[in-house]
Amino acid sequence: xxxxxxxxxxxxxxxxxxxxxxxxxxxxxxxxxxxxxxxxxxxxxxxxxxxxxxxxxxxxxxxxxxxxxxxxxxxxxxxxxxxxxxxxxxxxxxxxxxxxxxxxxxxxxxxxxxxxxxxxxxxxxxxxxxxxxxxxxxxxxxxxxxxxxxxxxxxxxxxxxxxxxxxxxxxxxxxxxxxxxxxxxxxxxxxxxxxxxxxxxxxxxxxxxxxxxxxxxxxxxxxxxxxxxxxxxxxxxxxxxxxxxxxxxxxxxx
Amino acid sequence: xxxxxxxxxxxxxxxxxxxxxxxxxxxxxxxxxxxxxxxxxxxxxxxxxxxxxxxxxxxxxxxxxxxxxxxxxxxxxxxxxxxxxxxxxxxxxxxxxxxxxxxxxxxxxxxxxxxxxxxxxxxxxxxxxxxxxx
Numbered sequence: 001x002x003x004x005x006x007x008x009x010x011x012x013x014x015x016x017x018x019x020x021x022x023x024x025x026x027x028x029x030x031x032x033x034x035x036x037x038x039x040x041x042x043x044x045x046x047x048x049x050x051x052x053x054x055x056x057x058x059x060x061x062x063x064x065x066x067x068x069x070x071x072x073x074x075x076x077x078x079x080x081x082x083x084x085x086x087x088x089x090x091x092x093x094x095x096x097x098x099x100x101x102x103x104x105x106x107x108x109x110x111x112x113x114x115x116x117x118x119x120x121x122x123x124x125x126x127x128x129x130x131x132x133x134x135x136x137x138x139x140x141x142x143x144x145x146x147x148x149x150x151x152x153x154x155x156x157x158x159x160x161x162x163x164x165x166x167x168x169x170x171x172x173x174x175x176x177x178x179x180x181x182x183x184x185x186x187x188x189x190x191x192x193x194x195x196x197x198x199x200x201x202x203x204x205x206x207x208x209x210x211x212x213x214x215x216x217x218x219x220x221x222x223x224x225x226x227x228x229x230x231x232x233x234x235x236x237x238x239x240x241x242x243x244x245x246x247x248x249x250x251x252x253x254x
Numbered sequence: 255x256x257x258x259x260x261x262x263x264x265x266x267x268x269x270x271x272x273x274x275x276x277x278x279x280x281x282x283x284x285x286x287x288x289x290x291x292x293x294x295x296x297x298x299x300x301x302x303x304x305x306x307x308x309x310x311x312x313x314x315x316x317x318x319x320x321x322x323x324x325x326x327x328x329x330x331x332x333x334x335x336x337x338x339x340x341x342x343x344x345x346x347x348x349x350x351x352x353x354x355x356x357x358x359x360x361x362x363x364x365x366x367x368x369x370x371x372x373x374x375x376x377x378x379x380x381x382x383x384x385x386x387x388x
Contacts, residue, residue, distance in 0.1 A: 019363060019381055019383075022380040022383060022384070023376045023379075030372060091349070112370060113372050141279060145282050148282075148286050149282055157278060157279070160278070189317055190273060193346075193367065194276065
């Protein structure tokens with residue numbers, strides 16, 4: 001097979017689990033790569049001898065030959081020549097021996113697009129520009145809905161947030177006052193789900209901390225973390241109202 | 255196996271989550287990527303929703319009040335009206351915990367709530383495409 005000069009960069013995904021393989025293949029294709037697949041290490045080593053890849057993703061645990069052994073063999077064949085970036089794909093992210101096998105980086109399954117961007121941006125020449133730090137991510141998902149669905153959808157969701165979150169924060173405050181650790185955990189978890197889904201990442205992080213305090217039955221810590229949650233919500237509320245004002249105006253124009 | 259529906263969608267997903275905003279956000283993200291989406295706000299609504307919607311895959315929140323998603327997944331894996339439908343657990347538990355839960359409940363897999371919309375779509379597509387295979 002020829003070197004795909006001038007066409008889309010080509011990567012190899014070696015993974016025995018068909019679901020995991022399809023997922024990673026689909027993500028990489030959506031990012032603009034041509035994707036070859038292999039079902040075990042033997043096939044991966046063979047494919048890498050036939051093609052020049054921009055990167056090779058090797059699942060660590062595969063039948064026939066695992067990712068570690070495949071990486072070792074690819075490195076032996078490369079010798080002092082060009083070194084293909086090899087990314088270890090692990091089930092837990094805890095396997096650290098991938099470097100010893102000659103792999104460059106490790107990511108855990110299922111692989112988030114952020115992780116893929118980061119690792120490709122670091123090791124694949126053609127992705128460097130794409131990996132520039134993203135612009136302010138605040139309320140990223142909610143803004144995206146506005147872009148794709150129009151202002152009415154965004155306005156409806158922002159209003160839902162402005163109603164739901166304060167209600168649950170009141171419930172949280174009461175739970176802390178009543179020393180009800182279980183409800184602190186549940187309420188914090190619930191609001192965290194909202195925060196995460198609209199892309200309010202800082203707010204979600206504060207709520208995650210509070211949820212942990214509840215889970216650990218540490219009500220003193222929960223009290224102080226509640227203050228941080230409340231502060232962060234004030235910021236979020238301002239952002240939501242600003243976004244709402246912007247889109248209610250846009251909605252009027254339609 | 256059932257054929258694709260006439261509108262040529264990516265497939266039909268039943269999303270179950272107690273949080274209305276999460277449901278709405280997920281619904282819009284998935285619809286934008288070509289899925290048909292039905293929603294239910296508690297595990298108790300699932301049997302009816304499954305019969306009505308005949309989904310290709312179920313995205314199931316784990317931490318819900320009254321009936322947790324992992325318990326519900328166990329039940330779905332045993333019932334004749336649902337055992338052929340892959341269930342994907344939707345949670346922010348860590349990966350090791352979710353791997354264990356998948357094994358214990360008979361779910362097809364998991365996706366973390368921090369996943370971006372593209373990953374979520376790919377995971378659901380992957381499970382639909384391989385449903386029923388050994």
